[in-house]
């Protein structure tokens with residue numbers, strides 16, 4: 001009988017990859033069959049752990065180009081220290097929600113931040129005004145559009161409340177920025193919104209004067225001034 | 229959606245698929261080396277982040293599992309090296325090891341000895357050969373070494389590990 005399958009081949013088989021040489025051995029060897037079954041079982045257990053999806057969501061695509069030079073994601077729920085101007089738009093014709101207008105803010109020391117300096121730490125917070133799902137983008141002076149929240153490709157649920165922390169912290173880097181929040185009562189994909197913002201940036205007098213595109217739910221807009 | 233041919237990076241859907249297929253085995257291997265769930269998840273995230281940034285190297289690989297073994301080994305050993313700087317010997321944090329048995333203890337002792345006494349290349353070979361249980365030919369594929377080179381390096385490694393008292397039992 002040929003030698004037992006190596007761990008690498010067992011991993012390939014468990015991942016569903018073709019491993020032609022292995023088939024003949026596997027068909028006749030109960031020990032390797034059991035090893036493969038054990039690896040598949042372990043994989044199912046690992047896939048069901050909460051961290052499995054969280055770590056997938058934390059992997060970012062296409063950086064650093066898409067992550068602006070003006071705001072750097074640091075980590076989850078760090079202590080914060082900094083302040084931001086807040087303008088909320090409530091465009092007519094959009095999916096009108098109850099309870100006034102939604103908000104998007106950067107927060108430090110439990111207060112909205114209007115002006116910050118490089119190195120300051122801020123967290124992201126929203127008020128959904130009755131909406132249940134949100135997406136937040138940032139636009140910098142160069143017109144770079146960056147999704148700030150959520151990590152995945154779909155609008156994520158938010159808790160009710162006027163100022164709900166999104167558990168994401170940023171370190172402020174030089175350059176002003178605009179935040180655009182989109183609020184709905186169902187989920188929606190993030191990429192069409194990015195593309196609409198990019199068109200909106202192209203049509204704006206200056207990138208920082210970009211308006212939130214309509215058609216993606218209620219919107220909130222705020223601007224952070226970053227001093228040297 | 230715009231589709232870019234050629235040098236395009238991963239789409240979210242592609243990354244999802246690769247992650248679901250491969251993350252469990254990356255986690256199992258990293259967990260064995262690092263001993264703690266949280267550290268192993270850090271390694272998983274780092275491996276897949278690397279897959280995104282180095283998508284050309286991953287896609288160019290004839291056998292994707294060898295790329296995953298190479299990067300997982302590299303990242304896990306780097307984490308162990310920086311951990312041993314943060315946590316001097318004798319002060320090793322032991323939480324998260326509750327279900328570990330004799331084998332895990334032996335793995336940790338071996339790794340500790342290798343990190344002190346072997347070169348980084350030798351540490352990689354020893355990990356793949358003795359802890360992951362790969363064949364010598366597979367180690368050569370994973371590390372992109374020739375058969376001749378791996379034969380020589382493994383012979384040197386065995387002698388060195390034996391001198392350190394860190395050659396796994398039952399290995400000949």
Ligand SMILES: [Zn+2]
Pocket residue numbers: 003004005025029030031032033
């Ligand atoms: Zn067998």
